[in-house]
Amino acid sequence: MPPEPRASLTPASISQALRKAAQLLEDYGTGAPRLTAEVLLSHCLGVEKPHLYGHPGQILSPKQSAGFEEYVQQRLDGKPTQYITGRQEFYGISFHVDPDVLIPRPETELLVEEALAHTSETGQILDLGTGSGCIAVAIKSNAPRSRVIATDISGPALRVARRNAVEHGVQVDFVHGDLVDAFRRESLGMIVCNPPYVPLKDLPGLQHELRYEPGVALFGGQDGLEVYRRLIKSAASALKPEGRLLLELGYNGRSSVEALLSDADWHLPIVRTDLAGIDRVLAVRRRS
Structure with a gap:
């Protein structure tokens, strides 16, 4: 079984959450870890990826952080990104x-x-x-x-x-x-x-x-x-x-x-x- 995330994604800004998630995904050998993190966070927040680049300091709410963490864990478990985002x-x-x-x-x-x-x-x-x-x-x-x-x-x-x-x-x-x-x-x-x-x-x-x-x-x-x-x-x-x-x-x-x-x-x-x-x-x- 894949490891549990080794770092909490909460509380964090968009840039911090992306950096931590990308590192987790890279450590486990997931392909394109940064891009995967961006896709998952965009889906979690209901925004397009340019929003992430334009608002790196935006602080995630506890609900948003928990949702993003769940998506990252699903990807670590092997679930394809497309099935997570639908x-x-x-x-x-x-x-x-x-x-x-x-x-x-x-x-x-x-x-x-x-x-x-x-x-x-x-x-x-x-x-x-x-x-x-x-x-x-x-x-x-x-x-x-x-x-x-x-x-x-x-x-x-x-x-x-x-x-x-x-x-x-x-x-x-x-x-x-x-x-x-x-x-x-x-x-x-x-x-x-x-x-x-x-x-x-x-x-x-x-x-x-x-x-x-x-x-x-x-x-x-x-x-x-x-x-x-x-x-x-x-x-x-x-x-x-x-x-x-x-x-x-x-x-x-x-x-x-x-x-x-x-x-x-x-x-x-x-x-x-x-x-x-x-x-x-x-x-x-x-x-x-």
Whole structure:
């Protein structure tokens, strides 16, 4: 278990509280300790970060100090900052997140970019395994004429996704179901999916923070390919001829996923790399 905070954060000014919290977080090995402290204190006070810089001498009330101390302790315990604040930015949009959904990652924005490049030539777009709804809401926000449908096997995740769609004023059709079971043959123009791809065999070595995220959104069976296998097979039926399947890839997952694509059903795939040079998005079209 992580240590209890070794220094009281009370009573203190904003600058003192930030300095003490950042030191605690750094001592425990938390990444970006100063930034984390700033995000947590901003959330605690209900202000934007510039307020912290402009009012370093402001004294925290006992209630504010206790709340900040609780947030810092939660982070020391391994709880992700996004679950403490309940927010995560994705594709320039702020989303509500909680432990019912995966925290959106920056690399997943490549899926949105690839989808938006082809919205004008597709019919219905399905965000499969929508989680927080970040992909569906981002696509609809930037391509308002597109019909976007979002599915998830998790009812609690769909409630989060609906909340985000309402918050950002976009119309997304939500469906509770598994993969493409709810859709007619050749009814979709595009399927976009960030599937669970972490192998269960890797569980013992995972970062502590990942254990807070929903396992159904993280783990893809023993080898990480379980959902890919089922989805690629069913997508070939649900997509219209020349429809597009866009998949996020796990680290070193490209060759294994490409091996699942039959020449009879699919054209040659195109793969995009993320900023770290890792193969991250596979895009492939169904043959006519």
